[in-house]
Amino acid sequence: MLDEYEKQKKRRTANMRSILDYGMGVIIFLIGLFFFFRDKFGKITLNEQFPPDSIDKIFGAFCVVYGAWRIYRGYQKKYFR
Numbered sequence: 001m002l003d004e005y006e007k008q009k010k011r012r013t014a015n016m017r018s019i020l021d022y023g024m025g026v027i028i029f030l031i032g033l034f035f036f037f038r039d040k041f042g043k044i045t046l047n048e049q050f051p052p053d054s055i056d057k058i059f060g061a062f063c064v065v066y067g068a069w070r071i072y073r074g075y076q077k078k079y080f081r
Helices: 002-036 045-049 054-076
Strands: none
16 A cells, blocks of 8 residues: 555656656747847847847757757656666
8 A cells, every 4th residue: 555655656756847847848948949049039129238149059059958858858757767
């Protein structure tokens, strides 16, 4: 009985962490795309105050890679191994 409860608890925890990884991965991925392609957007106030430069592209690339890794980690669900 106790062993079955522990298995259910681990499964629920893994599912919640997986959902969190998917959600955060998508958000970080989209932020990375925004910073990477920020110079392609039209007149937004952020571009007028702070013009895009190479640091934005580097930060965008890191965010895209990290977001993709979070999505992959949510897909794997290897939290307790």
